[in-house]
Amino acid sequence: MNTRSKFHLLARAGYGARGVVFLLIAALALFSSVAGGRPDTQSALTAILQQPFGRIWIGLIGLGLAGFVIWRLAQSLANADGQDDDLKGYVIRAALFGSAITYAGLALTSLTMALHMSSGGGSGGEEGLAAWVMAQPFGRYIAGLIGLGFVIGGIITALKGIRRKFGRYLALDADKNTPAVLISIYGLVARGAVFGIIGVFFLYAAFTVDPDQAGGMADALAWVQRLPFGGVIYAIVAVGLAAFGIYNFVEARYRRINVPEVGDIRRELPLGRAS
Secondary structure, three states, X not given: XXXXXXXXXHHHHHHHHHHHHHHHHHHHHHHHHHHOOOOXXXXXXXXXXXXXXXXXXXXXXXXXXXXXXXXXXXXXXXXXXXXXXXXXXXXXXXXXXXXXXXXXXXXXXXXXXXXXXXXXXOOOHHHHHHHHHHOOOOHHHHHHHHHHHHHHHHHHHHHHHHOOHHHHXXXXXXXXXXXXXXXXXXXHXXXXXXXXXXXXXXHHHHHHOXXXXXXXXXXXXXXXXXXXXXXXXXXXHHHHHHHHHHXXXXXXXXXXXXXXXXXXXXXXXXXXXXX
């Protein structure tokens, strides 16, 4: 297997691992009243850990997520997707870099759990991020920017589904109403909605200077459940997160993976541009 094939395998395994995590989050959301636990990434990893051969499975997921991090870094730092050199392109690449950081943490958590170095407990998540940010100089304003980023990211993710922009990166026709395309649209819109709600939580935490007001995926779903007809909306969003998990499997199968060359990486980095 050559280097290009290995890189393709890493990226596709990463999408598959992320798909498994989101399917588990959706299952926890739909059956939380029976199974208990919070529908978030930490609970999803803990659920895997409790299964037969759980540490093996969670180790494989951690390795898959590590591959996803490498692919995200290629997208952001090496511009593997060929984003334009304009404001929109730089914003997209910045978001992809933020995604790499997020999933690096999740991959590290998975691997430490697999190696008996962690039981999966602890807090962390968006609440922990908000507390850490607000402890920094100008932390309140940084938290507000993070919240704004979540809101904008949620809108972009939902529009990516509604306008079928994801088809640009897939080796399938996104204009056809195939099951894979329709599930992808549903999943992206649901994921975008959850992103937006998390962003509002961050903005409110920044406004009140109270990191406890920040919330993650589980808190976003709990807020949805308190709305009028919240039970119905909650179920729609939860199934949508399962659809987002399936969308990751669609990406694992059909995503166009462009392997960056060393020269491309040098050109994209600031020092390479200056030389």
